[in-house]
Amino acid sequence: MIDNRPLSPHLSIHKKILTATFSIFHRITGIALSIGSVLISTWIFLIALGPKYFLFFEIIAASIVFKIILFFWTLGIFYHTFNGVRYLFWSYGLGMDLKTVYNSGYLTLLLTVLATLFVWMF
Amino acid sequence: MKSNYASKWILQRVTALILIPLTFWFIYQCISFQSMSYGEIIYFFQSYINSFLFLIMMTAMMIHAKLGCETIVQDYVTSASSIKTLKVIINFITLMSLLLSLFAIVKIGIL
Numbered sequence: 001m002i003d004n005r006p007l008s009p010h011l012s013i014h015k016k017i018l019t020a021t022f023s024i025f026h027r028i029t030g031i032a033l034s035i036g037s038v039l040i041s042t043w044i045f046l047i048a049l050g051p052k053y054f055l056f057f058e059i060i061a062a063s064i065v066f067k068i069i070l071f072f073w074t075l076g077i078f079y080h081t082f083n084g085v086r087y088l089f090w091s092y093g094l095g096m097d098l099k100t101v102y103n104s105g106y107l108t109l110l111l112t113v114l115a116t117l118f119v120w121m122f
Numbered sequence: 123m124k125s126n127y128a129s130k131w132i133l134q135r136v137t138a139l140i141l142i143p144l145t146f147w148f149i150y151q152c153i154s155f156q157s158m159s160y161g162e163i164i165y166f167f168q169s170y171i172n173s174f175l176f177l178i179m180m181t182a183m184m185i186h187a188k189l190g191c192e193t194i195v196q197d198y199v200t201s202a203s204s205i206k207t208l209k210v211i212i213n214f215i216t217l218m219s220l221l222l223s224l225f226a227i228v229k230i231g232i233l
Contacts, residue, residue, distance in 0.1 A: 027194055034187035034216075041180065041219035041226075047167070048226035051160045074149070081145050084138050091135055122153050 022105055026083050029076040036073055071120065078115040082108045130189055137186040144179040167230045180223040188216040 014020075046053045060066055086104050089095045095104055151172075155163060167173050195208045 027190075030187075030190045031194065034191055037180070037183045037187050038215060038219045040183075041222040044167075044176070044226040044230075045222045047160075047163055048229040054160050077145060077149065081142060085142065088135060088138060119149060119153065 018105055019101060022083060022108070026080060026087070029080040032076050033080055074116050074119050075112065078112045079108070082111045134186065134189045137182040140178065140182040141186060144175060144182065147175060148179060164230055167227065173227045173231060177224065177227055180220060184216040184220045188212055
């Protein structure tokens with residue numbers, strides 16, 4: 001049965017379509033943010049354990065690698081949130097005509113970049 | 123496969139709605155955490171409003187993450203036994219993270 005099942009489209013041989021790319025990135029950021037959410041739990045857990053343990057976090061947080069991860073985290077969370085709002089509208093069948101789908105996609109990208117820049121201006 | 127996928131679909135969207143305002147709240151707080159001392163962060167989470175919002179966020183986040191990761195596993199993993207194993211791992215990690223946050227908030231609250 002497994003041998004006969006229709007395969008999902010091979011990503012590499014298809015023309016890249018904007019909507020498909022948006023969907024894939026929604027999933028990639030979703031996985032990354034899931035890992036991030038475990039890190040938030042670890043962070044609050046270290047705070048609860050006491051200042052000695054929190055120092056461990058502070059040392060990591062001071063590194064440039066952490067700052068770079070944090071930057072991509074911001075980018076990922078804003079993308080996933082704004083694109084997610086788009087999907088919530090779709091769940092109600094709203095904004096599903098091709099023109100709106102593309103325009104809301106561009107709006108998602110614009111808002112993601114603006115929000116990320118805004119956060120890092122602080 | 124007795125899971126009710128319709129209710130999972132709805133739960134994924136309900137948690138998404140809850141997470142929208144809390145995401146912006148948490149990002150805003152994270153900016154101020156950067157300049158806070160350890161004592162100030164403890165003080166922040168000793169406020170009932172803040173710890174309540176944080177726990178709501180973590181709960182919604184973990185449910186949302188669990189459902190989302192499960193969907194991805196179902197879509198891209200073909201072997202039924204691998205799907206089962208991965209689901210157990212996802213359930214374990216998300217539940218442990220949630221318990222870790224709950225423990226932390228309670229501990230900070232009674233400090």
